[in-house]
Amino acid sequence: MNPSPTLSLEKAELQKLKDFLGGKPSLTILTHANPDGDAVGSALGLFWALKPLGFKLTLACLDPISPAFQFLAGSGEFQTDFDLESSEGLVFLDCGEKRMTRFEDSKPDLFDPKRTIINLDHHPTNDSFGDINFVLPKASSTAEIVTSLLEALELPLTPEISSALLLGLYTDTGSFQHQNTTPSAYAAAAKLVRAGGNISKIAKHVFFSNEFKKFKLWGKVLNNLHVTEDGAAIVGVYKKDYESVGATRADLNGVVDLINSMPESRYTVMLSEDEKGNVKASLRTRNEDVDVRALAEKFGGGGHVKASGFTIPRGHLQKEVKWKIVQE
Ligand SMILES: [Mn+2]
Numbered sequence: 367m368n369p370s371p372t373l374s375l376e377k378a379e380l381q382k383l384k385d386f387l388g389g390k391p392s393l394t395i396l397t398h399a400n401p402d403g404d405a406v407g408s409a410l411g412l413f414w415a416l417k418p419l420g421f422k423l424t425l426a427c428l429d430p431i432s433p434a435f436q437f438l439a440g441s442g443e444f445q446t447d448f449d450l451e452s453s454e455g456l457v458f459l460d461c462g463e464k465r466m467t468r469f470e471d472s473k474p475d476l477f478d479p480k481r482t483i484i485n486l487d488h489h490p491t492n493d494s495f496g497d498i499n500f501v502l503p504k505a506s507s508t509a510e511i512v513t514s515l516l517e518a519l520e521l522p523l524t525p526e527i528s529s530a531l532l533l534g535l536y537t538d539t540g541s542f543q544h545q546n547t548t549p550s551a552y553a554a555a556a557k558l559v560r561a562g563g564n565i566s567k568i569a570k571h572v573f574f575s576n577e578f579k580k581f582k583l584w585g586k587v588l589n590n591l592h593v594t595e596d597g598a599a600i601v602g603v604y605k606k607d608y609e610s611v612g613a614t615r616a617d618l619n620g621v622v623d624l625i626n627s628m629p630e631s632r633y634t635v636m637l638s639e640d641e642k643g644n645v646k647a648s649l650r651t652r653n654e655d656v657d658v659r660a661l662a663e664k665f666g667g668g669g670h671v672k673a674s675g676f677t678i679p680r681g682h683l684q685k686e687v688k689w690k691i692v693q694e
Pocket of ligand 1: 404405460488506507508538
């Protein structure tokens with residue numbers, strides 16, 4: 367057995383990256399819209415590692431960073447727009463597909479060949495769209511890939527970098543509980559904790575920080591939960607459900623996983639109306655013989671075997687009440 371399990375990064379790609387970075391290009395670090403902990407953590411980790419080297423750095427994400435992640439040093443550096451013309455290199459982090467930053471809508475020449483694209487990701491859907499690619503589907507998180515990359519580039523870990531990357535590892539592995547919690551994920555986490563990554567701060571801000579409005583919303587959702595005869599736990603969330611308690615759709619984050627902890631269900635489907643007039647579906651299962659990715663793909667979505675989702679554009683939910691007459 368390998369005594370020190372770590373991700374192995376392709377040497378040729380590493381050399382290409384070193385050559386490119388050697389020219390001190392201006393870089394914009396991008397992550398996907400609607401950023402999760404791995405998107406925010408991997409981007410900030412890389413940002414803090416490159417900052418002291420004198421790069422002209424920009425950090426951009428189309429959507430604002432969740433308040434739960436704002437405890438991280440530098441979270442205020444994220445911009446919701448950036449100047450493409452002054453970026454010689456673009457680093458894409460945690461983007462399972464190149465369109466996921468959603469910056470192409472406002473910047474049609476995002477992928478102009480005059481710019482170097484660096485692509486770091488762990489989603490199996492990633493087609494290595496970059497000029498330099500570190501796509502490792504076996505990695506638990508993009509943060510784990512960044513951890514290995516910094517080691518390969520001999521860049522030291524600081525407490526700021528470590529806490530950021532640890533957030534990515536922590537959230538993408540479901541607090542080290544999902545199947546992707548490999549020996550190398552633990553090894554990366556150990557390295558980050560040793561370098562000053564603050565686990566208790568992450569836990570406090572991300573997992574033990576629920577506002578009252580969130581509980582009001584979750585109460586409504588749980589109250590409407592329904593389990594079908596074939597074991598599907600289904601719940602629908604109207605826009606007015608979250609608006610009426612002063613919450614947003616983001617406050618639903620986590621409730622589908624809570625519902626999925628129910629042993630009576632084979633799989634969980636949460637349908638919710640988003641702010642823009644679409645219906646989003648989140649699917650989860652704990653069952654070995656249920657593949658919720660296949661189910662999501664039928665509706666044009668995707669994801670993982672145990673967690674997936676899809677979007678029905680321009681739709682809304684309508685509750686169907688079924689009646690039957692039962693004779694005494
Ligand atoms: Mn990720």
